[in-house]
Amino acid sequence: xxxxxxxxxxxxxxxxxxxxxxxxxxxxxxxxxxxxxxxxxxxxxxxxxxxxxxxxxxxxxxxxxxxxxxxxxxxxxxxxxxxxxxxxxxxxxxxxxxxxxxxxxxxxxxxxxxxxxxxxxxxxxxxxxxxxxxxxxxxxxxxxxxxxxxxxxxxxxxxxxxxxxxxxxxxxxxxxxxxxxxxxxxxxxxxxxxxxxxxxxxxxxxxxxxxxxxxxxxxxxxxxxxxxxxxxxxxxxxxxxxxxxxxxxxxxxxxxxxxxxxxxxxxxxxxxxxxxxxxxxxxxxxxxxxxxxxxxxxxxxxxxxxxxxxxxxxxxxxxxxxxxxxxxxxxxxxxxxxxxxxxxxxxxxxxxxxxxxxxxxxxxxxxxxxxxxxxxxxxxxxxxxxxxxxxxxxxx
Numbered sequence: 216x217x218x219x220x221x222x223x224x225x226x227x228x229x230x231x232x233x234x235x236x237x238x239x240x241x242x243x244x245x246x247x248x249x250x251x252x253x254x255x256x257x258x259x260x261x262x263x264x265x266x267x268x269x270x271x272x273x274x275x276x277x278x279x280x281x282x283x284x285x286x287x288x289x290x291x292x293x294x295x296x297x298x299x300x301x302x303x304x305x306x307x308x309x310x311x312x313x314x315x316x317x318x319x320x321x322x323x324x325x326x327x328x329x330x331x332x333x334x335x336x337x338x339x340x341x342x343x344x345x346x347x348x349x350x351x352x353x354x355x356x357x358x359x360x361x362x363x364x365x366x367x368x369x370x371x372x373x374x375x376x377x378x379x380x381x382x383x384x385x386x387x388x389x390x391x392x393x394x395x396x397x398x399x400x401x402x403x404x405x406x407x408x409x410x411x412x413x414x415x416x417x418x419x420x421x422x423x424x425x426x427x428x429x430x431x432x433x434x435x436x437x438x439x440x441x442x443x444x445x446x447x448x449x450x451x452x453x454x455x456x457x458x459x460x461x462x463x464x465x466x467x468x469x470x471x472x473x474x475x476x477x478x479x480x481x482x483x484x485x486x487x488x489x490x491x492x493x494x495x496x497x498x499x500x501x502x503x504x505x506x507x508x509x510x511x512x513x514x515x516x517x518x519x520x521x522x523x524x525x526x527x528x529x530x531x532x533x534x535x536x537x538x539x540x541x542x543x544x545x546x547x548x549x550x551x552x553x554x555x556x557x558x559x560x561x562x563x564x565x566x567x568x569x570x571x572x573x574x575x576x577x578x579x580x581x582x583x584x585x586x587x588x589x590x591x592x593x594x595x596x597x598x599x600x601x602x603x604x605x606x607x608x609x610x611x
Contacts, residue, residue, distance in 0.1 A: 227587075
């Protein structure tokens with residue numbers, strides 16, 4: 216069998232390894248001390264709560280092929296994700312729905328009025344950037360309240376500096392549906408993402424090596440190489456401009472209460488909130504309380520707005536979880552640190568095309584790039600899996 220190298224033990228690398236292992240001896244390396252990439256999760260020592268180290272991950276897909284693949288390696292339990300936004304002492308559903316509009320704009324719309332409101336906002340026939348597509352979707356008032364400053368927090372750029380596709384990802388509801396996603400399949404792996412990816416990599420022809428940096432000089436023994444790391448890092452010696460990435464600083468806090476907040480995720484669109492006439496800075500983009508993902512017996516109907524019939528809680532509850540202790544994570548996006556998000560500006564897309572040209576040439580040398588960082592695309596998990604499966608098809 217030929218030897219194949221895969222750089223990165225995250226989702227894309229693991230899927231590629233599994234698809235190739237019946238025809239090749241596959242070595243997977245990762246510079247981190249764990250598998251799973253940014254999907255890696257672990258049990259918190261103080262609370263026994265299953266937590267994602269690099270931010271919450273909710274699996275969702277409409278792809279039958281992807282759903283069939285992931286079910287080979289884990290049991291999955293339904294989770295219909297709901298996100299709340301907070302502006303001062305007002306809490307509202309995200310994505311925008313009727314309740315969002317009525318709460319923030321002091322309206323009393325029904326569904327027909329909501330549809331008319333959404334239609335009247337469409338002032339750009341061909342939105343060119345994130346600002347225009349968002350105003351088209353929700354109107355200028357909600358754009359300024361929910362999206363403008365939050366986008367700056369997230370990307371260090373305002374929506375008019377970003378490609379329209381970034382904010383076009385966020386759906387808008389014309390009803391009371393509070394679910395964040397609309398996909399046919401929405402779920403969490405019963406035993407976590409690390410266990411799921413471990414099962415994908417569990418094959419005698421797959422050899423995983425952790426704490427290993429990629430070195431181009433070690434590539435000669437491999438007939439094919441698949442790289443999931445940043446494409447510009449690989450071609451750094453060419454002297455091309457660097458691509459921009461955003462990272463996240465995660466700050467953990469423990470609280471001696473049952474639950475800190477009414478949902479797993481609360482977004483903070485503004486740079487501050489006002490509490491009792493006092494301005495309180497909120498530099499974080501969101502607060503995540505992972506306990507919600509684990510506790511099927513918990514459903515605390517929010518006092519901030521009525522829970523919809525669409526709410527469904529996960530069933531992977533552990534009786535070991537403390538009833539009077541929880542942990543939250545505040546997320547601060549930043550420029551330094553591990554690259555998580557490609558920054559989708561036209562300038563970066565133009566730079567990426569130059570790297571893409573080099574990558575196309577290197578396919579003749581059996582070197583391929585995949586994943587969010589390798590393809591410089593803001594991919595969801597199912598998209599990353601789908602693209603890895605499609606690339607693997609070429610070698611069947």
